[in-house]
Amino acid sequence: MNFNDKKTRRIIAIVVMVVIVAMVATSILPILG
Structure with missing residues (x-):
């Protein structure tokens, strides 16, 4: 893979x-639920 390619x-x-x-979703959803 060419990492310089945009x-x-x-x-x-x-x-x-x-x-x-x-x-982030997996860490926030249990709190909201």
Whole structure:
């Protein structure tokens, strides 16, 4: 994988964001529920 490619970096950024959102959701949902 070419990490200098903008498309690749965008995909990595999206994956990281999804993982972070999932972690936050799993930590917040039990509190709300």
